[in-house]
Amino acid sequence: MSIAQILKDAKAGMDKALDNAKREFSSVRSGKASPNMLDTIKVEAYGSLLPLNQVATVSAPEPRILLVTPFDKGQAKVIEKAIRESELGLDPAHQNGIIRVPLPSMTEQRRKELVKILHKLAEDGKIAVRHARTDARDKIKKLDGVSEDDKKHAEKDLQKVHDEEIGRLEAMLKAKEAEIMEV
Structure with missing residues (x-):
């Protein structure tokens, strides 16, 4: 060599x-919502820990809200729990198979x-x-x-x-x- x-x-x-x-x-939040803010979150799915972006799509339709749409609707509760327990300090809400993650004002x-x-x-x-x-x-x-x-x-x-x-x-x-x- x-x-x-x-x-x-x-x-x-x-x-x-x-x-x-x-x-x-x-992945550290700045002023507005960004889908890659949740990239570091791991979800317990199908018997192993998977990155969030492998079990759901994340979008930011508004500056203060992230929408997480699971590929498998049965995983919604697990994904919601993973987001809530992350160090990001977010409080997701699950409704009709879609998880809304409002971002608190800083x-x-x-x-x-x-x-x-x-x-x-x-x-x-x-x-x-x-x-x-x-x-x-x-x-x-x-x-x-x-x-x-x-x-x-x-x-x-x-x-x-x-x-x-x-x-x-x-x-x-x-x-x-x-x-x-x-x-």
Whole structure:
């Protein structure tokens, strides 16, 4: 394995961590309803835990309401329970096989709670980026037939990529934080 391949793999791992953080950020509620707010919810269906989007469709017909339409009407109660028990603080109502999820207006306290959740998700993303860097650094140190100078340069390049990725994550965090705190 070459240094270039190790750096490429590390960059891919860091990008994957950023994509995951972006997906997690999108599930945190901002000012208006978005169908992907419920993406992190898992539903006990057919003997296993499935993501909500595999057992129902989610739509946002109005800025303050989400509609969840189960593929199997018999799963409505289970889906409703999963939404209610999630960390999102939502209170769904089930009627005629459709689950209406009204979004409460955001108080200052709720906004601050959501920002704390965002910071935790961002920290998880940073940890994943650091893991990718550490793995790549270990691989570089174990390379045979490569001079120490080349290894040092590779580690500097790796650190530069790491710093760029962390910077992108911080920018995503600041943007989402501003979106949440906007009244």
